Amino acid sequence: MDLRPVVAVVALVACGGHQEGARPAPGLEERVLAGGVAPSAGTTDIAAANPFKGDRPSAAEGERTFAAMNCDGCHGGGAVGFVGPSLRDGRWRYGGSDGQIYQSIFAGRPRGMPAYGGLLPAGAIWRLVTYLQSLEPPPNVPTESWR
Amino acid sequence: MGRMTLPVVLATALAPAAAGTAGAVQRGSWTMPANDYASTRYSDLREITPANAPRLRPVWTFSTGVLGGHEGQPLVVDNTMYVVTPYPNVLYAFDLTREGYPLKWKYRPPVDPNALGIACCDAINRGAFYASGKIVYNLLDGHTVAIAAATGKELWRTRIADLSEGETTPVAPLVVKDRVIVGASGGEFGIHGWLKGLDLETGRIVWTAYNIGPDSEVLARPGVFKPFYDRGEELALRSWPPDVWRAGGAPVWGWMSYDADLDLLYYGTGNPAPYNPEQRAGDNKWTASVLARRPEDGALVWAYQFTPHDSWDYDGVAEMILTDVVIGGRRRKALVHFDKNGFAYTLDRVTGEVLVAQPFVDVNWAKRVDLATGRPVIDSTKLTGASRGNIKDICPTLEGGKTPAAPAAYSPRTGLFYLATNNMCMDYQATRVTRIAGTPFIGANTPYHPGPGGKMGGFIAWDAAAGRSVWQTPEPYPVWSGALVTGGDVAFYGTLDGWFKAVDARTGKALWRFKVGSGVVGNPISYAGPDGRQYVAVYAGIGGDWFLLSGDVRSDDPADVRPPADFMPDIARHTSQGGIVWIFGL
Numbered sequence: 001m002d003l004r005p006v007v008a009v010v011a012l013v014a015c016g017g018h019q020e021g022a023r024p025a026p027g028l029e030e031r032v033l034a035g036g037v038a039p040s041a042g043t044t045d046i047a048a049a050n051p052f053k054g055d056r057p058s059a060a061e062g063e064r065t066f067a068a069m070n071c072d073g074c075h076g077g078g079a080v081g082f083v084g085p086s087l088r089d090g091r092w093r094y095g096g097s098d099g100q101i102y103q104s105i106f107a108g109r110p111r112g113m114p115a116y117g118g119l120l121p122a123g124a125i126w127r128l129v130t131y132l133q134s135l136e137p138p139p140n141v142p143t144e145s146w147r
Numbered sequence: 148m149g150r151m152t153l154p155v156v157l158a159t160a161l162a163p164a165a166a167g168t169a170g171a172v173q174r175g176s177w178t179m180p181a182n183d184y185a186s187t188r189y190s191d192l193r194e195i196t197p198a199n200a201p202r203l204r205p206v207w208t209f210s211t212g213v214l215g216g217h218e219g220q221p222l223v224v225d226n227t228m229y230v231v232t233p234y235p236n237v238l239y240a241f242d243l244t245r246e247g248y249p250l251k252w253k254y255r256p257p258v259d260p261n262a263l264g265i266a267c268c269d270a271i272n273r274g275a276f277y278a279s280g281k282i283v284y285n286l287l288d289g290h291t292v293a294i295a296a297a298t299g300k301e302l303w304r305t306r307i308a309d310l311s312e313g314e315t316t317p318v319a320p321l322v323v324k325d326r327v328i329v330g331a332s333g334g335e336f337g338i339h340g341w342l343k344g345l346d347l348e349t350g351r352i353v354w355t356a357y358n359i360g361p362d363s364e365v366l367a368r369p370g371v372f373k374p375f376y377d378r379g380e381e382l383a384l385r386s387w388p389p390d391v392w393r394a395g396g397a398p399v400w401g402w403m404s405y406d407a408d409l410d411l412l413y414y415g416t417g418n419p420a421p422y423n424p425e426q427r428a429g430d431n432k433w434t435a436s437v438l439a440r441r442p443e444d445g446a447l448v449w450a451y452q453f454t455p456h457d458s459w460d461y462d463g464v465a466e467m468i469l470t471d472v473v474i475g476g477r478r479r480k481a482l483v484h485f486d487k488n489g490f491a492y493t494l495d496r497v498t499g500e501v502l503v504a505q506p507f508v509d510v511n512w513a514k515r516v517d518l519a520t521g522r523p524v525i526d527s528t529k530l531t532g533a534s535r536g537n538i539k540d541i542c543p544t545l546e547g548g549k550t551p552a553a554p555a556a557y558s559p560r561t562g563l564f565y566l567a568t569n570n571m572c573m574d575y576q577a578t579r580v581t582r583i584a585g586t587p588f589i590g591a592n593t594p595y596h597p598g599p600g601g602k603m604g605g606f607i608a609w610d611a612a613a614g615r616s617v618w619q620t621p622e623p624y625p626v627w628s629g630a631l632v633t634g635g636d637v638a639f640y641g642t643l644d645g646w647f648k649a650v651d652a653r654t655g656k657a658l659w660r661f662k663v664g665s666g667v668v669g670n671p672i673s674y675a676g677p678d679g680r681q682y683v684a685v686y687a688g689i690g691g692d693w694f695l696l697s698g699d700v701r702s703d704d705p706a707d708v709r710p711p712a713d714f715m716p717d718i719a720r721h722t723s724q725g726g727i728v729w730i731f732g733l
Contacts, residue, residue, distance in 0.1 A: 032585040073587020085707035093706040112264010138710040
């Protein structure tokens, strides 16, 4: 899948202006809904495996989605961390398995991570996961030594 | 309603009284963010002098238990100190009459944690306002609360902003008579910026004035709204492409002032959204502007845009300091403003005319400000946009030549302004961006590097009539603390690497410093204790933009480890996050 369906969905949402979100699926009441659109329930499985794992074209597409969906606005360019946490340090608040990262994007997390499951099809989310998994932790962890 | 201004020529004759609101407060109180409606951050207390300042010592500290950036400042009223923390916006009341300053009470409001993901730049709060026995402040998630100062009881709580539209509310309110004036952040989320006036007794929203859009919503009425440089109707609509203004930014996250004689309320507006200027052709009025309104009904009286069609994220929300300034032998009712864009403006606050505009740091995006038109003369090679690629070496950065987060101070005794500065430049790669509600709407990548000379900050004294600095002290890091100046001619500020400093207000000579445990992004205050002695209080607690930018300054989240900031890789060697209230005395 390419990005076109994603962009089309976003354009639709943007043109719709300040639309009220539909009632979110159970468990999502405390989440921000990206674009005001609630994910449908029942499509997340934290035990699921990433179908694109290690696929470089998928990672590149995920990187484009990371910018197109404004993920970089909170997590920083290259996902190094900004107002939101770093996503390339190999450390995860909510678990770093394929399915757990998917779940974080799909359903959002408390403290402001929006739920993107209402905007992004499963393939686009998996490609985002692929992109994040492709990132190398920074070589110099600055807490370790000072010269 | 308190004093407004002192002419510079008479400056040494009088000291300002602490400005009261609706009832007398004792001398030496600090009842509002900037101590007075003129936003001077001047205390007339004079026990601490350049001669004895080296003997300053800490007399009390208190951990707030919160690690977010501690911007803003405490209040002191009736021998009680009030402290608002960053999210979750706890309000502490300390009894200064008792040993160890124990708590009188503590107010813990409900605050939506999702605000943490909507606030652009850490979960900061810029402070409270005391009026008529109430402590009034904003919660990060879009609520204003009024708390009984004596008991800690919540009197009212009003929803003023909408998180789902990207609005958060770290701004400190200003209370004028029976109006509580509030605004919202969200220039990075494509909000439709506004100012609101609430009823002090009930919290009811009396008026809403948008900063952009049609005259009917901007409250620009024929015969009342008279900008100095602009003519015609629908200025804040016609200076935008159709409908783009609806998500055009113009947040209100800085500081407000009030002139009781003119009955005018002054505040600045933030950046237009998004950062990619090619998505919003036109001047984008009234973003990056100063607006003068009637507090009673919000009517717009004049407006002036510092940075038309802002292409660099130069918010205009910094404090508007109201003083009289003698220019060309003529005393003017002035408004002095140190903009993110690097120019210091001296305006006529009656009309909005620009009297003086000179750079106070290295500036290269504009050559000068044309006083005939009020417009900057822009260096077109520094214009940004998605089609223009990566524009290199723009000075100052979008952090500002001075950040609005760190307000300046003015001494009627020296006639000088005191401010923290940043000496950094940036590259600016704008990109096309789509607004998705609940997510950032930015559209630029803007890495920083140190400005000329390599020292990234400073603390300076400024002559607003001449438009030049009188002295300047370089600092190795950007300086993000507000300034305080006192009747003893001592100025105070703090640094990102955690020093709190006193300098001679006349010469800039360093007098004293103390390492306060975390970088300072708050604003010092001075007050008289129950013992009649002079004290100085300040928060330590690095954060705000430096939560985003400093790299590894946090240790509370093992799931978030960052590389150092490439433009100041060793800041984390000197500070980590914290949240400490400090009080110093002789």
